Amino acid sequence: MLRFCTLEQAQDKLMDRTPLLDIELVDLLTASGRVLADDIFAGANLPPADQSAVDGFALGYGGREIGNQYRLTGSLRLDEVASFSLQAGEAVRVMTGGTLPAGSQAVIAHERNLLEGNLITLQEKISPGMNTKQAGEDFQRGERLLSRGQILDPGAIALLSAFGICQVAVHRRPRVAILSLGANAVPCQTDPLPGQVRDSNSPMLAALAQKDGAEIVFVRQITTCRQETLLPLLSQLLEQVDLIIATGGTYAGDQVEALQLMTQAGVEPLYWNVAIQPGNHQGAGIREECMVISLSGNPAACAVGYHLFATPVLLAMVGKTPYRPRVTARCINPFAKKANSRRFVRSHATWTPKGWQVETLPGQKPSMLRSLLDCNALIDIPAGSPPLTVGTEVSILLLDNSYVGLNAEEPSRCLIRMGPS
């Protein structure tokens, strides 16, 4: 059980067992960013009928040149559907969005043409279909609008509303509990005694999981009455949430508290100890539908472990692609440490017109918080690699979207560059 596994072995074990969460109906106004659980098809044409795109005159068949004339036979209200067909040489007044009568070849804007009495004289050349919207020109009845597994963006929300779909089936958001097991960690509001530190991992994990779409239902830092309190609490949470992220208690001289606790609560361990730095002492387990990810209490190891293990679980639970994008980047500063085991270095990546560059952040000791500030990427350094020098090409995992800076290429406004260069 305590044999070291590789990162990919651990991730595969997690992915093999991560359940896809069930489906709930949500209102369109709260559906943004959620993952669609069903394919959606167009129940009707959009637009539903041939319509006018301007306020003007619908023309029957007839001449299309300047000077050609049409006889105005009437007027259609916006909500009126004509019971007649336009005959050759006839015209009828229509409004933007109004349904065109059968026999319309085009619509002309009233302000651009000449109406004297009931006689319209064209002041512009006509092309068939001009100023009209054809039935189904945007979407055809029966067409697939959106696909299962698609993330609902604002455009998808607009489309659902246009088709009268006010509620939509999406995967439920993962319910997450965060449990700090560190024996010497105290909550933020407590003054630490000598030997104690304030728990910085729980709020960080809550912020990270929120960004990954989780609903944080429980955050607790446990220091007293450990045995009596922890086991019933863990058992209760295992019934109530989809993922428990624990931090701390993953390493001790003679016993692994987090693992013991999980086992006592009936959690089946999936892996324990992973051959990476920081955070080689960590693991995961499952009981029924609830996953448990047990991360190191060292802040840097906790953050790295979150990105490598908790993010994939949270994304897979709602049917999203679990892993972060990976690109090749060039180091802009050195990192002096040899990598005895595979190492994830907290860093800041930036896209530039010359390619991706990555800066190793200061404070890489696992106990330090400094390397977590502005951290938007992890450099993935294979075991046995020499120190990184300026210019080394490395593989990095992109953690968020802050890497394309406003001034990456050019001022964010005004500058316009066109044509093949």
Added chain:
Amino acid sequence: MLRFCTLEQAQDKLMDRTPLLDIELVDLLTASGRVLADDIFAGANLPPADQSAVDGFALGYGGREIGNQYRLTGSLRLDEVASFSLQAGEAVRVMTGGTLPAGSQAVIAHERNLLEGNLITLQEKISPGMNTKQAGEDFQRGERLLSRGQILDPGAIALLSAFGICQVAVHRRPRVAILSLGANAVPCQTDPLPGQVRDSNSPMLAALAQKDGAEIVFVRQITTCRQETLLPLLSQLLEQVDLIIATGGTYAGDQVEALQLMTQAGVEPLYWNVAIQPGNHQGAGIREECMVISLSGNPAACAVGYHLFATPVLLAMVGKTPYRPRVTARCINPFAKKANSRRFVRSHATWTPKGWQVETLPGQKPSMLRSLLDCNALIDIPAGSPPLTVGTEVSILLLDNSYVGLNAEEPSRCLIRMGPS
């Protein structure tokens, strides 16, 4: 008033008048993504004292070679601060995170050295400071931790917690009302009669504004009793929210309903009509601290107008950089239309190892929704430009982070590339 202005003139007029929202205290667990309103300084060293990084023996001054010996004089509990200094040749048992006694030169791990009786014999070479954490090595007392205007990321949240800052001063989230003024738009749940369309703009605008950090406090689609209902509603909203985004009613043959309504409600117009397509008929105004942005009712024009005008206002209100990043990209499909005025083409941008590429989305008529699906960029085409051909270099605005695809470069896992190439 109805003279056309340029995009930049309109944006400048907005930015000149956009208020910075006031400050509120929020709990750390809900502070992620918010903008810090004050500089934060370290109130203490972190760690607060020299500490042991392992369970082991703190050594006083003495030999550092294998075989050198130290006399174990006692043991410190984790919460104990020694009242004595370690003398040369002395050692004391310490725990991970425990405060080191004065006179400690290093800590050795107990499992890696030999203890017989009270005599420790070194089994490894010692370097000064090994296995210790120096007071302030992560952050020094008085150091600036975070700066006013900084967006709180999970690392910043962790840092605040470590320093006991459980509540933090941030700019209030913008309160936004969305008002659909389109005379022939009906709500999603209503079956449209001939001449009517379902309002797709309001839910889209709500989703967009949520992504930009707004709190949506009101979404309403108005069709009946317009004069009697709209003016009191608008007047009330002007008192209650920071930004009203209206859609529709920006163009009519003889009167501009949205502008009339704003003027009647005492809103000072800032600009009206902008020389861009789609959406040349649009505007904005302000009354006291409440901004009003009045967008076209055509879906594509509404979306483009949102990105160009509403996003900068929402970001500036909380002190964020208002404009989206702009990069140069190469067209992968043609766009046949000549640009008589400056045109914003809905498109999908992707980063590839060969640079940015951009695909013009289908359905570019302003009345169509299709071009809003998967839209993550706007191509900014100057007035007078010829049609775009494959390979044309264009300036694009990036709207979100979906442009670095998982498979942009390489599989998202496993592949590791190292060393200068």
